[in-house]
Amino acid sequence: MLPDARAAWLAAHEAGWGDPLRLHRAGRLAAQALDQARATVAAAVGARADEVVFTPSGVHASHAAVAGLALGRRRVGDRVVTTAVDHSAVLSAAAAAGEHVAVGVDRLGRVDLEAWRTSVAAEGVAAACLQVANHEVGTVQPYAEAAAACGTAGVPLVLDASSALGRVDLSRSTGWSVLTGWAGAFGGPVSVGFLVIRKGVRWRAPYLVDDYQDARWPGPPDVASIHAAATALEAYLRYGRAVGERQRVLVDRLRAGIGERVPDADVVGDPVDRVPQLLTFSALYVDGESLTLELDRAGFAVASGSACSVNSEHPSHVLAAMGALTHGNVRLGLTRSTTSAEIEAFLDVLPPIVAELRARVGMA
Amino acid sequence: MSAATLDCRGMKCPRPIIELARRITDVEVGEQVELLADDPAAGPDTAAWCRMRGHELVESTTSQFVVRRLH
Numbered sequence: 001m002l003p004d005a006r007a008a009w010l011a012a013h014e015a016g017w018g019d020p021l022r023l024h025r026a027g028r029l030a031a032q033a034l035d036q037a038r039a040t041v042a043a044a045v046g047a048r049a050d051e052v053v054f055t056p057s058g059v060h061a062s063h064a065a066v067a068g069l070a071l072g073r074r075r076v077g078d079r080v081v082t083t084a085v086d087h088s089a090v091l092s093a094a095a096a097a098g099e100h101v102a103v104g105v106d107r108l109g110r111v112d113l114e115a116w117r118t119s120v121a122a123e124g125v126a127a128a129c130l131q132v133a134n135h136e137v138g139t140v141q142p143y144a145e146a147a148a149a150c151g152t153a154g155v156p157l158v159l160d161a162s163s164a165l166g167r168v169d170l171s172r173s174t175g176w177s178v179l180t181g182w183a184g185a186f187g188g189p190v191s192v193g194f195l196v197i198r199k200g201v202r203w204r205a206p207y208l209v210d211d212y213q214d215a216r217w218p219g220p221p222d223v224a225s226i227h228a229a230a231t232a233l234e235a236y237l238r239y240g241r242a243v244g245e246r247q248r249v250l251v252d253r254l255r256a257g258i259g260e261r262v263p264d265a266d267v268v269g270d271p272v273d274r275v276p277q278l279l280t281f282s283a284l285y286v287d288g289e290s291l292t293l294e295l296d297r298a299g300f301a302v303a304s305g306s307a308c309s310v311n312s313e314h315p316s317h318v319l320a321a322m323g324a325l326t327h328g329n330v331r332l333g334l335t336r337s338t339t340s341a342e343i344e345a346f347l348d349v350l351p352p353i354v355a356e357l358r359a360r361v362g363m364a
Numbered sequence: 365m366s367a368a369t370l371d372c373r374g375m376k377c378p379r380p381i382i383e384l385a386r387r388i389t390d391v392e393v394g395e396q397v398e399l400l401a402d403d404p405a406a407g408p409d410t411a412a413w414c415r416m417r418g419h420e421l422v423e424s425t426t427s428q429f430v431v432r433r434l435h
Contacts, residue, residue, distance in 0.1 A: 264416060264417075266412060284378075284417075285382050285385065286378065287376075287377075306377075306405070307404065307405050314404045315404065319408065320405075323411055323412060325416065326377070327377045327409055361378075361379075361382055362382075
């Protein structure tokens, strides 16, 4: 968590906020904080405060967005169109809703717009889903064109802003019906997600609800965590551009450095049209688990989309859909404080680690 | 099974790709190697290996791949 977000969380607990539906002082303070947090999220995505609903994670928000539109539009049909590289939460929600149509992407991870237009214009489409930017490789989708196709077809669009919020300006975004996000992606608590449901959209709660959050998500919201999430988002909106410019230079340096120093490395994603903080690459003949553990031992905490490293039978569906190498995969997420010296240190330790792992399997 | 068939069923990636890289030089340029591999990563990784190493993926099913050596 960002220091400002952690401080906000602690202060909220010390203030002793109560149930936001109660009229006592502690309840009123909580309700006020909740309203402020809604206003912050709403301003960031170009929506109204009363359209914002908080959930316990981004995964919950994605499930609710897709299932709620499928329920609200069940007379139209049960088909849900996504891209092949959407988050697994979106893919599983689409499959659960009925017929899932996954539109392919190019080598950079960008959706095939022609296929997208055809798919959303077909009969019986309840909803379409698209990311502003991909969570594994950072590639930015042609959001405006894809949204226009949905508008023409009269199909509501779920826009997953998780990896983009705070990095891409969405304050005047239009064309979507439901937007989803996750505070863990911008330095807030991992326990806060949100969906923003535009007024007039045919969305119905696909689960039992109560009086909380205007009957769009049940149970008392965790106001302290939501307040911390809004504080983190404000920090990103304030510093995001400057941080992003610095991260962009660092990732450019990483892309070039890996290409020069590591033979047979597949550096993945769009080199230019991307969110600034992510870099993904795969090294041939290396297993992702060993690579992740060796890098961790050298002091670098990285993620991997290789099957062996995530205890999964299947490798990353994002890498597979892009035609990228799935084994030996490493995903770097730069933080607000990542320095140039850390990037150079990474570029120094990586080549000998890859060489050593290749030597172990006789591929030196 | 011919000499140009590699049975890597039951092996986890990247093992099948390592075997493929080792054995591609056993055939002449222009000839083919058949790879049998049932790891879910074998499909995308065989295609990616061909692209990165400059060989041709002639055929690809869920567990059987034919690669032509191009250099």
